[in-house]
Amino acid sequence: MVMIDYELKKKVMDANIHDALKYCYQCNRCTDVCPVADLAPNRYNPRDLILNSFLGLRENIFRGDDNFNIWGCTMCDTCDEICPQKIELTGIFTVLKNMSIAMGEGPEYYTIQASAIYDSGKAIPPQPAIERRREQLGLPKVETPNIEEVKTILNETKLNKIINK
Ligand code: SF4
Ligand code: SF4
Incomplete structure (x- = not known):
C-alpha cells in the first residue's frame, strides 16, 4: 500500500506560490514541451512528478540510486512558461532535489x-x-x-x- 507523506506534501505546498498546485488538471502540457521527457519518456515525466508531489507519494518520488525521475530536470523553465495554471513546477522540483541531497541520494x-x-x-x-x-x-x-x-x-x-x- 502506498502511504501519503503529509510532511512532504506540506513542504511542496509551502514552496508552491499562490496555491496553484492544487489546480493542476493533469493536462500534460508540461510533459509535452519538456525536452528531457522527449528524450527519455520512460524515465522522466514532470506531470507525473507534480501529481506525486501534490499527493505526497514519497515512494513514487524518491527511489534511492535510481533518481533520474527528479534529477533529469535541467531547470530550463519551459514547463513553467507553458502551464495554463501558472504552476511554478521548477520551484517544486528544487524542493525535491534539496530533499534528495539531504537524504544523501543526490547524483x-x-x-x-x-x-x-x-x-x-x-x-x-x-x-x-x-x-x-x-x-x-x-x-x-x-x-x-x-x-x-x-x-x-x-x-x-x-x-x-x-x-x-
Ligand atoms: S501543464 Fe500545469 S496544469 Fe498541466 S499537467 Fe503540467 S503542471 Fe498540471
Ligand atoms: S524545467 Fe525541467 S521539467 Fe520543466 S521543461 Fe525543463 S527540463 Fe522539463
Whole structure:
C-alpha cells in the first residue's frame, strides 16, 4: 500500500506560490514541451512528478540510486512558461532535489562539483591550460576568491557535512 507523506506534501505546498498546485488538471502540457521527457519518456515525466508531489507519494518520488525521475530536470523553465495554471513546477522540483541531497541520494556529479567549489571557490577549478589560453586571447586573469570565506558560507549551509568535508 502506498502511504501519503503529509510532511512532504506540506513542504511542496509551502514552496508552491499562490496555491496553484492544487489546480493542476493533469493536462500534460508540461510533459509535452519538456525536452528531457522527449528524450527519455520512460524515465522522466514532470506531470507525473507534480501529481506525486501534490499527493505526497514519497515512494513514487524518491527511489534511492535510481533518481533520474527528479534529477533529469535541467531547470530550463519551459514547463513553467507553458502551464495554463501558472504552476511554478521548477520551484517544486528544487524542493525535491534539496530533499534528495539531504537524504544523501543526490547524483555524484553534484557532490563532485560542490567539492570543487568548497576546495577552490570555483565550479571549474583553475587549470594552467585555461589560463594560458585566456592570456593568448587577451582576457583578464581570473581572480582567486577568498576560499576561507567560501568555506565559511558553505559550512553555515551544512554543505560540508553532505560532501564529507
Ligand atoms: S501543464 Fe500545469 S496544469 Fe498541466 S499537467 Fe503540467 S503542471 Fe498540471
Ligand atoms: S524545467 Fe525541467 S521539467 Fe520543466 S521543461 Fe525543463 S527540463 Fe522539463
